Amino acid sequence: MINDDLTHFNDEKRAKMVDVTDKTETKRRAIARATIHMEAETLTRIQAGKIAKGDVLAVAQVAGIMAAKKTSELIPMCHPLMTTKADISFQDDAKNKLTITSEVVTVGKTGVEMEALTAVTIAALTIYDMCKAMDKGMRIEQTYLVEKTGGKSGTFKAEA
Numbered sequence: 001m002i003n004d005d006l007t008h009f010n011d012e013k014r015a016k017m018v019d020v021t022d023k024t025e026t027k028r029r030a031i032a033r034a035t036i037h038m039e040a041e042t043l044t045r046i047q048a049g050k051i052a053k054g055d056v057l058a059v060a061q062v063a064g065i066m067a068a069k070k071t072s073e074l075i076p077m078c079h080p081l082m083t084t085k086a087d088i089s090f091q092d093d094a095k096n097k098l099t100i101t102s103e104v105v106t107v108g109k110t111g112v113e114m115e116a117l118t119a120v121t122i123a124a125l126t127i128y129d130m131c132k133a134m135d136k137g138m139r140i141e142q143t144y145l146v147e148k149t150g151g152k153s154g155t156f157k158a159e160a
Contacts (some may be wrong), residue, residue, distance in 0.1 A: 005068070008077055011136065015077065016077075017077050017079065017159055018077070018079075018110075020079060020109040020110050021109075023109040023110070023135055023151075024109070025107055025108055025109055026107070026108075026150045026151055027105065027106075027107050027149075027150050028105065028106050028107070028108060028110070028111045028112050028148070028149065028150035028151055029103065029104070029105045029112065029147075029148065029149045029150060030103070030104050030111060030112045030113045030115065030116035030145065030147070030148040030149075031101065031102065031103050031116060031120060031145075031146040031147045031148075032101070032102050032104075032113070032116035032119065032120045032143070032144065032145050032146060033096070033099060033100065033101050033102075033120060033142070033143070033144060033146050034099075034100045034120035034121060034123070034124045034140060034141075034142065034143040034144075035097055035099050035100070035140070035141050035142045035143075036097070036098050036100070036124045036127055036138055036139065036140050037096055037097050037138065037139045037141060038096055038098070038131065038135050038137075038138045038139075039096060039134075039135045039137070039138075040081075040095055040096045040099075041134075041135075042096075042131050042134060042135040042138070042150070043092055043095070043096055043097075043098060045131075045134070046098070046131065047092070048102050048140070051134075052075075052133070053069055053129055053130040054130070055089050056126075056127055056130045056131060057127075059126055059130060060088070060090075060100070060123040060124075060126040060127050060130070061088045061121055061123065063088045063091075063122050063125075063126040064086075064088040064100070064102055064119040064122055064123030064126070065087070065088060065119065066122075067118045067119050067121070067122035068083055068086040068102065068104050068115040068116065068118060068119040069083050069086065069111075069115075070118075071115045071118045072115050074118060075114055078110075078114050078115075079110050081106050081110065081112060081115065082106060082107075082108065083104060083105070083106050083112070083115060084106050084107060085103065085104065085105035085106075086101050086102070086103070086104050086105075086115070086119060087102065087103045087104075088100060088101070088119060088120070088123050089101045089102075098127065100120045100123045100124055100127075101120065101146070102116045102117075102119035102120045102123070103116065104116040104119060110151070111150065111151050112148075113145050113148050113159070116145065116148075117143065117144075117145060120143060120152045121140075121143055124140045124143070125140070128140065131159070144158060145158060146158050
């Protein structure tokens, strides 16, 4: 579903931050996911805590949470939000793939989709950074919004 209502432009056709002053505050939640592919040995070493830079998943989790809280500093038209929940989880396929999932929640006038997407992206980049000495061929792929709830547009769920 494509929405052609472009709200990020002013009367002079220049970028602006959307005015959310009159919007109703609601609970808003977003889940995003990203996948990072790597050599099997890299995943094994991450799981065993054998990466020289430290506990990869613990650092990536904190980086993702911090990124969710700082999204408006990275993406120019994002509103600063009071994040009430940010969580990152990891699931591996026991071969060569690690899936990162974020959940971000707020009560506010605008959604947290960008915060959830930023969280998984920065978590994946942190994993790459911590493991690049042994595996420069890692690929960050399939970053997408899984689900969002709240707000005027209601619920969105990505197709399976």
